[in-house]
Amino acid sequence: MQIMSARRYGQFCGVTRALEIVGERWALLIIRDLLVSPKRFTDLRQGLPRIPTNILSTRLKELEEAGVVRRRVLPRPSGAVVYELTEYGQQLDEIVMALGRWGAQRLGEPGPEDIVTEDSMIMAMRSTFHPEAAVGRNVRYQLNLGQIVIHMDIDNGDLQVGSGEAEDRDIVIEAGPAIKALMAGEITPDEALAEGSVKVTGDPDLLKQFAETFYI
Amino acid sequence: MQIMSARRYGQFCGVTRALEIVGERWALLIIRDLLVSPKRFTDLRQGLPRIPTNILSTRLKELEEAGVVRRRVLPRPSGAVVYELTEYGQQLDEIVMALGRWGAQRLGEPGPEDIVTEDSMIMAMRSTFHPEAAVGRNVRYQLNLGQIVIHMDIDNGDLQVGSGEAEDRDIVIEAGPAIKALMAGEITPDEALAEGSVKVTGDPDLLKQFAETFYI
DNA sequence: CTGGATCCCTCACGATACTG
């Protein structure tokens, strides 16, 4: 008789159950990246450079078993394996974004070893979007952070965030970690431009609109 | 120079930061219980019987350091030590409730070792409350689950959940794990009463109202 | 090259005993 998996909490409770499913180390970060798009094993590794492959492998199996992730083999000739969230897994979208907003309040300066990934930025932009500031507007932002390029398309107040350059962009914002200071209200758009920590190509007023639309 | 704490994820990201703060094992369960009320060390142990005391001790220190929990010594003559959430910690309320709703969808039958605690039930009732089903209503439910007795007071559509018996209660609901089956829609109130897995003292129609107000 | 499996090592966690 199986006494009790040591990793269980021994309570009949929703929170407890949730943590047994996605509370293990790395699990919610895998889900964060899969919320952006389905991915191959190697793509997940790139988005989480410090995860050991055996842990990634184990987590994917556990999440698949729990019905959070689905492993899918693409049809020939590709034959590639992709991992994607089930509908149940997609339900974590709001929770992961809320956690991101909560944690962002304690993001100080990036450490020397800290990296920024494309998927984490896409989720960050989605989670800090304030629809009430964008009602009825149409704008296309492109954001360059070193190698990372993403775009935010606001169509009639609706947000779409994606990888790569924006088509017909209204403004290109180029920044480093200062983008967080700007979005956290630690500096104003004017200050950011003045000190050169944020550069724009296009109407600088759009940077103000940006900061009023995306903030913690 | 401190290279990097092994427990860090090495990313400059809100989700990552959040998980570094509350992602360790047991942390969110401690917070779940503190969301209900401030507690002493021993109270926390009772609500989390399987937590080793050194882990509880360590987590409390980490959470205090992160500004999530505050350790407070009550004034004389009590002199007791209580742990309570800071305002930053309170912000986890919605997240913990959302996790509870998400995990509750995968709560099967309770295992032989599974226990139910008062605080977890209080959070479960808060998180499954559907205000739109209670607008303008005034009801006082008492819920007995073995030793555990809690009450839900709906005052003009507003919910307050607390420990112990309800004053001027309209109905006492007595149940076991079947309360979850009822709230998950796996059985109807009529079936629950018919098979005896739920018993009521008071108007049985109030049990239907209950199931329409509190559900996953 | 993708998608892992395997190995070894370390440290966080778990169980229990003990103390101011």
Add this chain to the structure above:
DNA sequence: CAGTATCGTGAGGGATCCAG
């Protein structure tokens, strides 16, 4: 009551290897 001390175990970290 409110924790600390001790020690064993297993999950996680890191490197390497392997099959398709």
